Amino acid sequence: MTKTFDVSPLLRSDLPPAALKWTGFPKYNFVGGHNDADSVPVADLVAAATRVLNREGSTLSMYGLHSGPLGYRPLREFLADKLARDAGIRCSPDEILITSGSLQGLDLVNSVFVGPGDAVIVEEMTYAGTITRLQRMGARIVGVPVDAQGLSAHALRSALEALRAEGVRPKFIYTIPTVQNPTATVMPEARRREILALSTEFGVPIFEDECYADLVWDGERPQALRGMVDDDQVVHIGSFSKSIAPALRLGYIVASWALMSRILPMKTDGGSGALEQMVLAEYCREHFTPHVAALRRTLRGKAEALMAALRARFGNAVEFEDPAGGIFLWVKFPATVDTTRLAQLALQAGVAINPGAEWMTDMQAGKVRARICFAHSPAENIREGIGVLAEVCHREFGVPVREAKGHR
């Protein structure tokens, strides 16, 4: 019998744990940032794919098409117009880099700024993927509280002063101002000005992540922080994952050439997927705005179904704010509940939720919170799933004290 060649002694010693095999999606899938399947504009994407491929398909023979490393030019032109219209950002198409999702935008910006031991300021409640990335890079993560208007200016001042007293200059302030992840708030203009003033006073740039910004319910959004400055005091990233479809893997970075020229050499992937770029540029020109308006209505309906289900099954035992938009709800449980344990047990019962500990810089504080995504599941599935969650929570933690009256 042939001895199996064992490569494990040769692997690096600092690898993450081995992956588990994928076994499909949970029945009640309230994680992952997936979107509403019926909202994918299939027919219009087919039409766009047909037109653009017939017109330009031969350019697939070149790395970078005929547009170079910043990405497919018509998509960057669409984005420059869209950002001006929706985000109040004035930039040229050559100040936009198309990335493989905003995840790659995160990675690229981090890669030029952050080294082991470097301090980075983030919102105390923030995107779990940002926390894990910064941890893997050995960064010193400084979490700053948020309130109903987003990142707290006075708490940010305190954090910056404390770091200055240590002689530490953080690399940037990472903020998700428009449909904050996970709290779903929108930072109003006045708060943005305060945050910018602190950035100027302390000489710390801002890394602005607006990947959910298209999903504000009423379509009204304050000017992006990037739009309020003329230069790289603010680096901005965005995404098409939430507005069109996450599997496409398309996002973008907005930066002036001084910074972009340092970011580009870190993007060593030979370009982001060309088909997505071509099809989206073709599709978005005509369809983006009405598509997203319809999507918001759909998502708002699901958000309301989730909130109704939580009120029906948990009553006053949980707290949450109406989200300003987006795809998730940030829910606070009583102190007796450990949401990490709740998430484990719920998953066994087919319900997937995000434990708050993964979404907070203070993991302990996160143990009473959970992020529950609503974009993917149909309303009936949301109702059933929250019902199952309530049963699990009641059995393990005695919360809700008694099953709230209401439909199962």
Add this chain to the structure above:
Amino acid sequence: MTKTFDVSPLLRSDLPPAALKWTGFPKYNFVGGHNDADSVPVADLVAAATRVLNREGSTLSMYGLHSGPLGYRPLREFLADKLARDAGIRCSPDEILITSGSLQGLDLVNSVFVGPGDAVIVEEMTYAGTITRLQRMGARIVGVPVDAQGLSAHALRSALEALRAEGVRPKFIYTIPTVQNPTATVMPEARRREILALSTEFGVPIFEDECYADLVWDGERPQALRGMVDDDQVVHIGSFSKSIAPALRLGYIVASWALMSRILPMKTDGGSGALEQMVLAEYCREHFTPHVAALRRTLRGKAEALMAALRARFGNAVEFEDPAGGIFLWVKFPATVDTTRLAQLALQAGVAINPGAEWMTDMQAGKVRARICFAHSPAENIREGIGVLAEVCHREFGVPVREAKGHR
């Protein structure tokens, strides 16, 4: 006047130099691994896109479609069949990971094995992108000579013995056995067995890169090294960039679950582009084999045009072997020529070639070599471009001694 916020003091100090602005392609573009524009199967890609999107487009709403993190299952099923048929690799679709080009395959495999100071064995003449990646990772690159049959077994033995005497166990032997980059040789079966035996004897796994393997002119290729073992003694990567189109950014890793489960957590991109995966799976089922057969004929014609142009303009001043397939020619110049300087001057004259120093672990030895790609340019453009190259070379280095007779 507003002072510009200068982020440069906050950037990491170890960044690559700033990128230059992209100014379009050179007139005679003999670099970059681009492909033949007319060979892109546009009509069939449109048909495939239409069918697959109409059938499954709503699955774009999920990260990973309905297939999980290994990638779109029908594409992995196509690949499992294709690898069995073309490469003699027996693997299940769940031993295949779809990557964003084989570049990501390179990065992922490197990321689980290689740390600063780790020794990695590569062919002395190898893919420039591999050299730069390993350098950036701080690896100790050990180059081993190649001959007409690829990686030299006796030179590999010497290298392994020397490392063993130092108490060093290299992480892997990186080899491009089928249409080697840049020498375009094909490693015959007997040599593969020798290399495998050395891998077994010294306990060093093989990292096999077959991204050009579909482009062997006569379609005959020896069994992949991966096919000659049952386990992760060989990790295998491949690509669709050379067979279909580089801008699509689709490649794959073949590894058993023991190793794949360690690689997967390093792929933190939310999935590779779904459109490309869906369209290619749909297209390739029917069309891959005849498409590639036609493409090989086209590429062979261009290879012959390049070789004829070199003989016509340089005569005996340069040496090259007939490539067994692929998209490039590896050309040796006389010792009086510095191909790094030649490449700089030629670029000013509109001709882009790859200086050999970037394709050899011994950069000095590379100064008399150049890699010249032929896949993209039409034959007439090849002839003209080589004419310009000869003029530049003659002017700067006196080579060729006199312009060879022949058409301009």
